[in-house]
Amino acid sequence: MRIHSAEVVVTSPGRNFVTLRITTDDGVTGLGDATLNGREMAVRSYLEDHVVPLLLGRDASRIEDTWQYLYRGAYWRRGPVTMAAVAAVDTALWDIKAKCAGMPLYQLLGGASRTGALAYGHASGRDVPELLDSVRAHLDQGFRAIRVQTGVPGLGTVYGVAASDAGDGGRYDHEPARRRPLPVVETWDTPAYLRHLPTVFEAVRAEFGPELPLLHDGHHRMTPIQAARLGKSLEPYDLFWLEDATPAEDQAALRLIRQHTTTPLAIGEVFNSVHDYTTLLGERLIDYVRSSVTHAGGVTAMRKLLDLAAVYGIRSGLHGPTDISPVGMAAALHLDLAVHNFGIQEYMPHTPATLEVFRTSFRFEDGLLHPSDTPGLGVELDDTAARGFPYEPAYLPVSRLRDGTVHDW
Ligand code: EZ4
Numbered sequence: 100m101r102i103h104s105a106e107v108v109v110t111s112p113g114r115n116f117v118t119l120r121i122t123t124d125d126g127v128t129g130l131g132d133a134t135l136n137g138r139e140m141a142v143r144s145y146l147e148d149h150v151v152p153l154l155l156g157r158d159a160s161r162i163e164d165t166w167q168y169l170y171r172g173a174y175w176r177r178g179p180v181t182m183a184a185v186a187a188v189d190t191a192l193w194d195i196k197a198k199c200a201g202m203p204l205y206q207l208l209g210g211a212s213r214t215g216a217l218a219y220g221h222a223s224g225r226d227v228p229e230l231l232d233s234v235r236a237h238l239d240q241g242f243r244a245i246r247v248q249t250g251v252p253g254l255g256t257v258y259g260v261a262a263s264d265a266g267d268g269g270r271y272d273h274e275p276a277r278r279r280p281l282p283v284v285e286t287w288d289t290p291a292y293l294r295h296l297p298t299v300f301e302a303v304r305a306e307f308g309p310e311l312p313l314l315h316d317g318h319h320r321m322t323p324i325q326a327a328r329l330g331k332s333l334e335p336y337d338l339f340w341l342e343d344a345t346p347a348e349d350q351a352a353l354r355l356i357r358q359h360t361t362t363p364l365a366i367g368e369v370f371n372s373v374h375d376y377t378t379l380l381g382e383r384l385i386d387y388v389r390s391s392v393t394h395a396g397g398v399t400a401m402r403k404l405l406d407l408a409a410v411y412g413i414r415s416g417l418h419g420p421t422d423i424s425p426v427g428m429a430a431a432l433h434l435d436l437a438v439h440n441f442g443i444q445e446y447m448p449h450t451p452a453t454l455e456v457f458r459t460s461f462r463f464e465d466g467l468l469h470p471s472d473t474p475g476l477g478v479e480l481d482d483t484a485a486r487g488f489p490y491e492p493a494y495l496p497v498s499r500l501r502d503g504t505v506h507d508w
């Protein structure tokens with residue numbers, strides 16, 4: 100079974116997605132997600148100009164060999180653009196292999212280890228009353244674990260907080276509301292955030308009790324000692340995890356945080372290689388691995404990363420924002436179901452327009468996600484619908500401190 104063709108589809112049903120479709124000479128198709136928020140066209144070029152020509156005529160069944168060929172063969176290895184491209188090829192080939200086997204992908208990964216993947220939803224509010232309403236709305240939607248983000252007194256728009264409660268329980272999805280060809284600038288103040296956040300968690304625990312798993316994303320804003328202090332001050336509220344407390348590329352920073360707090364730590368959504376994790380895993384400096392199939396080199400690489408994490412008792416918490424396409428989400432769900440060291444899965448439901456383009460079969464029931472038993476990944480792309488949503492340049496925001504200094508967003 101040879102690869103007959105491969106094409107890149109860029110579509111923007113409310114936000115941009117990059118998808119690779121590989122077709123074999125006997126007409127089997129596979130999809131892979133290559134979406135890199137704000138750098139979509141770089142991945143499209145990498146695939147179209149440098150990868151697709153290498154794929155034509157290759158044996159579609161040789162997934163590991165193709166991964167190594169694209170990774171080692173380029174000489175210039177790692178990096179988000181390269182690894183999103185490699186991920187898309189790898190995921191599409193797994194989709195093809197599972198379709199040919201007539202099985203859902205999770206069966207090829209060892210079969211189900213659980214009935215479904217515990218998902219967490221994104222509650223947010225500009226203030227505490229709005230946040231509590233949003234938590235309630237998410238519980239009503241069936242979520243059994245909740246990420247908590249709020250505005251900070253004195254600051255305007257803050258990461259993770261819905262700009263308005265548009266009758267949907269404060270759904271956070273910053274990009275579609277704020278699309279423009281230049282990044283917007285947000286003002287940030289870490290001391291104000293550190294003073295405020297423990298009072299938010301105190302209010303949420305007082306309202307919803309001790310059992311509900313609560314998560315929080317620090318989104319790379321703190322220094323190690325600030326993160327250590329936040330972890331300590333949140334200990335009474337028993338977080339499921341504190342995510343991205345410090346900029347992720349400084350693995351050694353986690354040593355300092357770990358010395359001071361028992362709040363569980365999660366990191367890795369911006370990582371693209373197992374090599375980004377070696378200190379973190381080997382020294383047990385984190386509790387959850389946050390990478391996505393889309394950005395970390397595909398199903399093949401993510402499986403290896405999770406198996407290495409398992410050696411150290413570290414669990415998965417795969418990245419699942421709306422800028423992971425339904426194809427990337429489905430790939431995550433097959434791994435979530437199969438690996439022993441599953442922890443939790445982030446889940447931001449995609450918009451109806453996105454689900455018109457990507458026909459999914461995964462389901463969300465009683466707080467758990469299941470990839471379905473459709474052979475392959477269980478997602479198909481509707482080309483006609485995709486063509487109705489052309490690419491629009493859109494960027495993530497940029498942070499500046501009150502004195503104008505560029506900060507981590
Ligand atoms: O900001 O995916 O935990 N989730 C996150 C996301 C990221 C976006 C960046 O494209 O941090 O909301």
Ligand code: CO
Nearest residue numbers: 316342343368
């Ligand atoms: Co995050």
